Amino acid sequence: MELIDIFKSIKNNVICCIVLDMIAAMLCVAASLSLTLFVQRIIDGKYIEAMYMILLNLGLYIVAYSFNYIYLIQKNKAKMLGTLKYREYITQIIRNAKSKIKESEYISKLNNDGNQIENAIELIFNLIDTILYVISAFVGLIILHWGIAIASLVIFSLNLILPRLLKKKSEENERLRSQNSENYLRNLTDFLEGYSVWNLYNKKGILTRLLDKENL
Secondary structure (H helix, E strand, O other): OOHHHHHHHOHHHHHHHHHHHHHHHHHHHHHHHHHHHHHHHHHHOOHHHHHHHHHHHHHHHHHHHHHHHHHHHHHHHHHHHHHHHHHHHHHHHHHHOOOOOOHHHHHHHHHHHHHHHHHHHHHHHHHHHHHHHHHHHHHHHHHHOHHHHHHHHHHHHHHHHHHHHHHHHHHHHHHHHHHHHHHHHHHHHHHHHOHHHHHHOOOHHHHHHHHHHHHO
16 A cells, blocks of 8 residues: 555545645734734834734734644544554455465554554645745735745745755865875875884984875
8 A cells, every 4th residue: 555545545634634734824924914014003103003913913823823723633633544544454454365474574564664654644744834834924925025025035945055055065075085084094004104114214204294295
């Protein structure tokens, strides 16, 4: 049984979770925008309207966290149903088995694969959650000002691209440093193996200069 089959079997729960999470994300963004309106009303000296904005902000956050709480319940339910679906699948295999059943093999599948399925479902839900909040935040920034949205998109893109570029450069520098260190240690070993000869002919100064040169 593939993970996609498990998601198909719990698609109604998945859709419910996505809708709840999307509503919670939009409400959180709306609550953040209401804080902007609050600051604007304070600047304009409209203190009564500013108070209304604070109340609106509080109400939006309460509703948003309520939806988020229901979302978490539904997500845990989806994980449980997905795990149960896999257990039913394994149980059915055992029932239909025509030869001797390897008990340890199926117990291992139930434990290990069951945990992996739960972790995979959790990971997918977290990915969906992140995508929904990013989209909602971007829409909120467009509502606030399109220039801020574009600037945020550019910064977000740079945060994704720059670490990869710097990682390649860092790996190359690390490789060169490691190679130089290996060369120095190899040369140092060779020099020290012939130390008695250098010392016999009173040429330790040459050895020192060579080592200093390699160290550079």
